[in-house]
Amino acid sequence: MPSTNPSSNDPVTLRIPSGGNLVASTVEARRKAAMEALAAPCAEAVLDLAEAEVVDSLGITLILGLFKTCQQRKIGFRVEGANADLMRVFKLFSLPKLFPIVER
Amino acid sequence: MHHKILLVATSDAQAGMILRPLQEAGLPLSSERVATSQDLRAALMGGSWDLVLCEHALPGLAYPKVLADVQALAPALPCIVIAPSGDEDLVSRALRLGARDFISIGRLARLPQAVRRELANVPPRPRAPERAEAAETGLLEDLMDEAYGLHEVIFDAQGVPADFRFVRLNPAFERLTGIRAADVVGRTALELVPGLSADWIRKFGNVALTGQPLAVDDYRSLRGRTFAGLAFCPQPGHFAVLFNDVTATLALETTKERLATAVEQITEGIFIADLEGVLLYVNPAMERILGAGPGEILGQPVAGVLPGLPLEDAGDAWQGRFPGRPAAGGSQILECTLAPVRDASGTPTSRVGIVHDVTLEAETERSLRQMEKMKALAEVAGGVSHDFNNLLAAILSATELIEWQLSADSPIRLKLQVIYQAVMRAGELNRQVRAFSRTTEEKNAPIDLSQVVKEAIHLVRSTFPATIQVRATLTSGLWTTGDASQIHQVVMNLSINALQAMLPAGGTLEFTLEDRAGNAAVLTVRDSGCGMEPEVLERVFEPFFTTKERTEGKGLGLSVVHGIVSAHGGTISVRSEPGLGSVFQVVLPCSVPEAPATLEPVPEEPTGHERILFVDDEEVLSALGKQGLQMLGYRVTSRSDSQEALEEVTHHPQDFDLLVTDLSMPNMSGVELTQKIRKICPDLPAILITGAFQDSMPLEGMSTPFAQVLLKPVTILDMAKAIRKVMNMRPAARSRQGQAAEPRPEGAPVILLAEDSNTTRSLLRSWLVKAGYVVDEARDGQEAWEAMERNPGRHSVLVTDIVMPRLDGLRLSAKVRKLDASIPILMLSSTDDTESVKEALHLHVNDFLTKPFESAILVATVERLCADQASRVKILRSHETAQAVRMAQRAMEAIPEKDMPIYSISEPLTDAGGDVFRAFRREDGSIFFAIADVAGHSVISSYAVAAYLGMLTNFLASDLDLRALAFKLNRAIQAGPFSEVPICGLFGHWDPATGRIHLLNAGIPHALWHRATRGTARPIAINGTPLGVLDEPIVEEKVVILAPGDRLLLGSDGFFEAVSPEKQPFLELAGPIWENLRGTDLFQAINLISEAARAHAGGNFGDDLLVVALEQPPPPRDSDHLALDLPANLRAIDDACETLEAFLDGKGWTASQGGQDRYDTLLAVREALSNAVLHGSPGDCAASVQLWAKPSPGGGFRVGVVDGGQGFDLGAHTPPDTASSERGRGIPLMQFFANRVAMVGGELVMDFRPSHPPLND
Known part of the structure; x- marks a missing residue:
């Protein structure tokens, strides 16, 4: 999950692409990549789930971990690109109450 | 003025x-x-x-x-x-x-x-000059008690004091210092003391110069005395010293200071009060004892701070204990010595008290008194128990004998069963009494830890309030050495401690017993109670330390636990946090038990013909034991007096093959009797019957131990089994001497000839011997009776005269008929005494000969009677042979179960009790099977087997929830007529179509699973408690999915625990053997592994043998099931989900029913797989996870995920408490997306039906 900053007009936003599904077999690698990306200075982090079709409970744990890391660093956090199935799962666990989630 | x-x-x-x-x-x-x-x-x-x-x-x-x-x-x-x-x-x-x-x-x-x-x-x-004048005259000084010395200061050229000269000394000076005026007056200090410190010269010179007096407080003389006084200037250029010897004063003050310091620092409290009882002084220890601050209670009345102290009489000393009243609350016991302080006239002026806090000592003394009381009570209980056992033994034996004499359909049998069960229950009660008196267990005996812990947990379950949920996971087969009742107490004390931590809210109490590296057993007791603060944790094992009110506990429970565990060579540790409960962990060294009695070969039929001397001081028991054993074929001589028994052996040392003796008898105990008999017959084996082990000490030091020790109440059958076992263990039959003990020549009947006339007896003997008979001679009826009694069954015919001294022929016949109703009796008479003949006929005497008669008549009559007797013996032997054939037919042949692909081998040890296997095919093609091991091998056990099979069949008709089935059976056994007979059970439900097999274990711990796909065999570790013992049996379940070719081998303990002569259990070899037999036909394989077990056990099984084997067949071609066997890693989850997705697609679980359902199904299954991979078999590299799926009858799908663990309680799972909690979402997610989620035996099953209700945003 390489970190990128493609938004030239908003240089303080860090976009973190999911790089695929966030499930048991992938979360550890995704977590490591996301934490490396978050090491760069930024004012806001965006997790892009455009490439993710499935997020399981361990994936949700990963998202919550990123959210809490951003909170500690006083960085804004939001999720973008979630499909309808993912939104159902996120709502099941009240994630939209914690941070903004933009549906695909 | x-x-x-x-x-x-x-x-x-x-x-x-x-x-x-x-x-x-x-x-x-x-x-x-x-x-x-x-x-x-x-x-x-x-x-x-x-x-x-x-x-x-x-x-x-x-x-x-x-x-x-x-x-x-x-x-x-x-x-x-x-x-x-x-x-x-x-x-x-x-x-x-x-x-x-x-x-x-x-x-x-x-x-x-x-x-x-x-x-x-x-x-x-007087004016000042007067004082100087007086000094000059010296008169005043001479009268003084104090030393006075006048000195003139000598100055150097610069006017600085350089020395001083003695001018005058008074007598007191001479007396105190030992310096005589005549020796020093006129001389200077440096002349007398060349090394005198210049400091003194300077100081004294300064007095003379300035007139300022100088205090000399601690001048120490050369003689070791200490002086204190003053140097002053009586006249210019002079100084005088005036001083006293204060050595004694200083010493007294030093002593006082020491005393004061000691009183201040002593640990006993000391107070001084005036006669009105007002505290004048208290030392710090007194303040500590009363919990008062420094000076806080000074001036207060003693009665206020020590209300229990008697202060009425100020003049008397008093010593005693009284209750204190510490400021911090709680109770306190103080001990005080109170004494008056008197003045010189003897009048009391104040009171001094020395106080000691003896709360701990008082508690200890009280505990010791309580222990003494309990010990005395235990001794009484032990004594009562012994007598009670004798009564029970009598009832039991009589009941058994009556039952034997009844016909099979007698209605009295049922009533006898009621008596029998009542006696067994009374016996159990008596065992509990003995357990209380701590006499049932031997110190340092092998203990089945699992059993002891199970019993204690049973007690906990039945006595703790319903708010306490008790869970247990126990590994069986863990043994240690020690005292079972003490280990029981360890579990109970830890449980009570946990209970008190969980009240009043309740909570969960968990027990775990595990094996650690094969050399230690780890018992963990975990509670969800209030936990402990660190400072409490540090002191938790201290005696009398308690956080409870004194009335609630003595604070001894955990210290006792610590002591017991230490005494058993173990350790105990505890961890706890406030609010998070406590975990106590006891580690005890494991030991390999001595060959347990169950492994010894037990005879199939406890009959025999050996000669037994049976001794019990209870005449009823003596008679019943004799009668019962005789009915089993033994030849029994019974005595109710140990001295008589000894005389019997003394006179007939070769007439006995075995001694069976009670332990507690007046005059001579069973141990003493055995020791004395051993001096006569060193090799005579002996069996000891006792009510308890309280007299085990006398067993020590015996040259040959008892071959068996039986606990009362003992049935005749159990006694006979023990006798048979001992007789079978004998290396060779004892040699016999003398006619009465000679073995009967093969085919030669033995005639017992009773005749008081030596001439006649000799003649008759010669006729019979000549005819080929063996003859035992008796000189009168009494001698004949004794010979028969010693050797019942030996004689084919009794030939007796009528008129004989001591015991005539008629009375002899009467006694013989009671002993053996069938032995032919030939009566000889010298006259035609019709009355005697009538009486003889009444006694079923078989024939008469009137003297004189010819030898041919005698021989012909005896021959006819012998033929009748031979016929009787033949019938008996044919019965025995038939029984042996029946037994043999059952042995060592695998039987396929009614067209089911499941084989079993059963080889019961006896006709009664034993292991049972039954299999039933259900309508859906699945197979239910049950393996049961019924305790004991008595008649009762065989009835229990029948009852158990009946109950099982009834329950199976309506139910196949294995857990519910086990609980139903448990209740039925407890409520049934054979509640004293526990049953170990292993139930299985196998669906050959899918390979799913569900096992529930209630006491038979062994199953081996050979996995064809991996070529390995591994045990399925599940355990449980026998049914009928606990109100709620502890059972364990496991589900496995068999792949085609997988084989399961199930067995009772008689198979897996068959031990080699080197004490190695067969279980250790069974796995590799079962692997090696993978290419062998299943029928052959089960026979071969059974033979291997037999060979391993040295040719004999010590227990019933029962082995069951099954093999998963290939799947049917038209199977609509999915079954996957995955390695337990995370990557495999994705592959499995893809396969499942394709399977669901193939079954139409797609757009027609909404993609949402399929997505939800896959996500829930993914969660289940993650849970199985991550938590199912942690640390097991070879672990696997199975996934199966099949359409549900009503539409939708049922999916199962099986891991290597034993599952968990879904209801006990805690969901995340806040949205930001990071863990705990897997199970809620499954429960939300599946219509039903259930967990049993490591298998998580989910039902999915279409059209899940939409979510509310």
């Missing part, structure tokens, strides 16, 4: 107190107070005073010093010392040092009188 008083006092208040009576007396005076040595000297030297009033002990200015200063500077000035008490020593010393009077504070009223007296005697005040 107005007088001036110099007052040496601590404070103005003190001065006011002293002066008040003087003012009240109207004495015209004025005063000035000084409190330091310097001020005193200045006042003495500068003022003119009429009187000095001196408080006795100012800091740094004690009265001796004041008196010395007064003596030195104003010798004529009277001084009165005022002190708190009129101590005799103090008074005399003060007067000796120059005080004119001594007044105690308590008697200040006397002060005006003393002052008036002194002032009246005051001479006109």
